[in-house]
Amino acid sequence: MLLSIENLTVRYGPETALNIDQPIHIEEGERIGIIGSNGAGKTTLVKSILGLVPYQGTIQTALTRDQIAVHMQFNEYADSMPVKYIMEAILETKISKNKKLQELIGYFEFGECLKKRYTKLSGGQKQRFTIILVMMQEAPLTFYDEVTSGLDFETRQKLMEKLANWYRNKNSSLCIVSHYYDELENLVDKLLILDKGRVVAYGKTEELFRRYCGRAVIILDNTPENEILVKDHKRLAAPAHLIALSCDNESDEREVTSRLLAHNKNYKHSSRDIEILSINAKKALFMKSEGISYDK
Amino acid sequence: MTNKTRKSLTLQMLLFELRNITGNPYVHLFGIAMPILMSYIIIRGVTMEVSDPALLCTISTSVFLGIGVVIPMAIALMGYAATRAQEMEKGIPERLELFGIRSSITLCNRIAAELIFILVVFILYFVYGCLFLELEPPKASGAVIYTISMLALTIILLCIAHGIASILKKFGPTYCVVMILYFTLMLFSGMMGLSYDNMPSGIQFVAKLLPTTYLNKDIYTIWVGESCRFAPMIQSYLLWAVIAGILLVTTAEIKQKYHKLP
Ligand SMILES: Nc1ncnc2c1ncn2[C@@H]1O[C@H](COP(=O)(O)OP(=O)(O)OP(=O)(O)O)[C@@H](O)[C@H]1O
Ligand SMILES: [Mg+2]
Numbered sequence: 001m002l003l004s005i006e007n008l009t010v011r012y013g014p015e016t017a018l019n020i021d022q023p024i025h026i027e028e029g030e031r032i033g034i035i036g037s038n039g040a041g042k043t044t045l046v047k048s049i050l051g052l053v054p055y056q057g058t059i060q061t062a063l064t065r066d067q068i069a070v071h072m073q074f075n076e077y078a079d080s081m082p083v084k085y086i087m088e089a090i091l092e093t094k095i096s097k098n099k100k101l102q103e104l105i106g107y108f109e110f111g112e113c114l115k116k117r118y119t120k121l122s123g124g125q126k127q128r129f130t131i132i133l134v135m136m137q138e139a140p141l142t143f144y145d146e147v148t149s150g151l152d153f154e155t156r157q158k159l160m161e162k163l164a165n166w167y168r169n170k171n172s173s174l175c176i177v178s179h180y181y182d183e184l185e186n187l188v189d190k191l192l193i194l195d196k197g198r199v200v201a202y203g204k205t206e207e208l209f210r211r212y213c214g215r216a217v218i219i220l221d222n223t224p225e226n227e228i229l230v231k232d233h234k235r236l237a238a239p240a241h242l243i244a245l246s247c248d249n250e251s252d253e254r255e256v257t258s259r260l261l262a263h264n265k266n267y268k269h270s271s272r273d274i275e276i277l278s279i280n281a282k283k284a285l286f287m288k289s290e291g292i293s294y295d296k
Numbered sequence: 297m298t299n300k301t302r303k304s305l306t307l308q309m310l311l312f313e314l315r316n317i318t319g320n321p322y323v324h325l326f327g328i329a330m331p332i333l334m335s336y337i338i339i340r341g342v343t344m345e346v347s348d349p350a351l352l353c354t355i356s357t358s359v360f361l362g363i364g365v366v367i368p369m370a371i372a373l374m375g376y377a378a379t380r381a382q383e384m385e386k387g388i389p390e391r392l393e394l395f396g397i398r399s400s401i402t403l404c405n406r407i408a409a410e411l412i413f414i415l416v417v418f419i420l421y422f423v424y425g426c427l428f429l430e431l432e433p434p435k436a437s438g439a440v441i442y443t444i445s446m447l448a449l450t451i452i453l454l455c456i457a458h459g460i461a462s463i464l465k466k467f468g469p470t471y472c473v474v475m476i477l478y479f480t481l482m483l484f485s486g487m488m489g490l491s492y493d494n495m496p497s498g499i500q501f502v503a504k505l506l507p508t509t510y511l512n513k514d515i516y517t518i519w520v521g522e523s524c525r526f527a528p529m530i531q532s533y534l535l536w537a538v539i540a541g542i543l544l545v546t547t548a549e550i551k552q553k554y555h556k557l558p
Contacts (some may be wrong), residue, residue, distance in 0.1 A: 077388060077391065078388060085311065085312055087313055089310045092302065
């Protein structure tokens with residue numbers, strides 16, 4: 001086990017920003033997505049693990065501080081010189097002499113940016129600068145707090161793809177905080193869902209999906225016509241513009257899809273949609289707190 | 297990088313810190329241009345009526361050496377406090393610590409970089425002095441003591457600036473406190489017109505506690521190798537070193553408040 005968290009509470013003044021009562025264990029090689037709305041406590045969790053905020057509870061790890069790398073949500077550097085020199089100082093190296101660093105700079109197409117100052121870099125270039133520094137640490141545990149926020153769709157996808165490829169055959173554990181569920185779907189195998197400082201669910205994505213959504217979900221637009229077509233099928237909670245149907249077995253699935261196909265309706269089939277999963281996990285938690293048993 | 301402990305001083309970090317210093321425009325203006333201009337104007341002013349070349353030389357040298365104190369004060373105290381406060385506001389030290397660069401390492405490299413930089417500025421200052429002013433050549437001992445006292449002052453002021461900015465964390469308050477300190481030092485050590493001998497005894501008492509007082513009033517004596525009582529000067533240095541030490545410890549204590557990974 002790399003890291004374990006028990007009974008973690010973080011307060012900012014009177015406000016409780018984080019209150020984790022169930023144990024959270026991070027194992028070697030795991031890829032964990034941390035999701036939750038703004039203010040859910042994701043960054044606070046990362047900060048408490050790094051010892052940057054005071055907390056109550058226990059965080060145990062055999063790792064030293066140098067073995068945990070982190071891309072914070074906001075990263076700032078000196079602005080008095082081109083970023084090249086900052087990079088060399090932090091990594092204690094010369095770019096011209098460091099093959100691995102050259103490779104990363106090439107991989108992230110950062111070469112052109114090296115002679116610019118940090119504030120002159122674009123948002124995506126800033127993110128890549130920190131990513132390169134973080135990757136060079138080759139830490140057993142790495143946090144990425146919203147590496148893609150504020151980037152355009154294409155840049156975001158490209159960056160995430162590069163990140164995924166880079167870590168593909170490596171054994172480092174990753175914790176990735178993100179609001180973009182689609183980019184997490186291909187990268188993580190576990191999810192930590194937070195809401196208002198509490199843990200909604202933590203576990204393998206597949207298991208959580210089975211628990212809260214079933215074998216698979218069929219997602220379609222929320223229109224009156226679709227509504228009538230699927231009215232007797234098992235519904236899951238979904239964003240207002242969508243209808244999500246839960247399918248427990250193949251015949252179930254076939255039955256719905258053939259009906260939709262017959263009426264020429266568009267739908268999406270998924271067995272790992274994180275958005276639907278998180279909405280339903282939240283609903284389950286809410287129902288539990290109200291004393292109602294959850295049955296998807 | 298994993299598991300590798302960082303050395304306290306590295307060439308990359310030193311160059312990084314030197315770039316950090318020279319990238320601060322304040323330093324060039326108040327640390328280099330101002331002392332040069334100040335010494336020129338003041339020396340021209342006070343020596344206008346002096347016709348005796350020996351006396352002129354003595355006065356020029358004395359004023360010139362005294363104004364040299366402005367260099368570490370502007371660069372290590374004000375300039376550095378401004379830089380440090382700005383980076384505190386942006387969370388840069390925290391970011392560097394997450395990369396394994398502890399603030400003690402930063403401070404260590406900064407002290408080395410500032411010493412190098414201040415030495416270069418003093419060389420420039422003296423080149424200017426030799427070219428444009430009538431200065432008395434020093435005794436070897438005088439030059440050595442002058443250099444050492446300026447560098448020691450630099451280290452002390454740097455640590456004080458580091459402490460103040462790290463504790464206050466904001467540019468505004470830091471600048472305010474350092475500004476007050478700067479002018480208090482100037483005023484009480486006799487650099488704003490009121491010389492030590494003309495001070496009321498209460499003010500003299502305060503003045504005696506400041507290293508800058510001796511760098512202003514006794515420095516000519518030291519420069520030309522005449523006998524001088526060093527004890528009060530050394531005591532004032534020790535006092536300020538202790539103040540700097542307390543500030544640094546306080547900074548470290550504030551940080552220790554939180555849990556830290558081993
Ligand atoms: N330094 C602070 N002082 C006071 N309150 C804070 C501080 N940092 C965070 N908070 C509060 O704690 C809560 C959790 O914040 P946190 O930054 O962890 O959210 P997050 O999940 O990372 O959100 P986002 O998606 O917007 O980044 C928020 O309500 C926030 O206002
Ligand atoms: Mg956040």
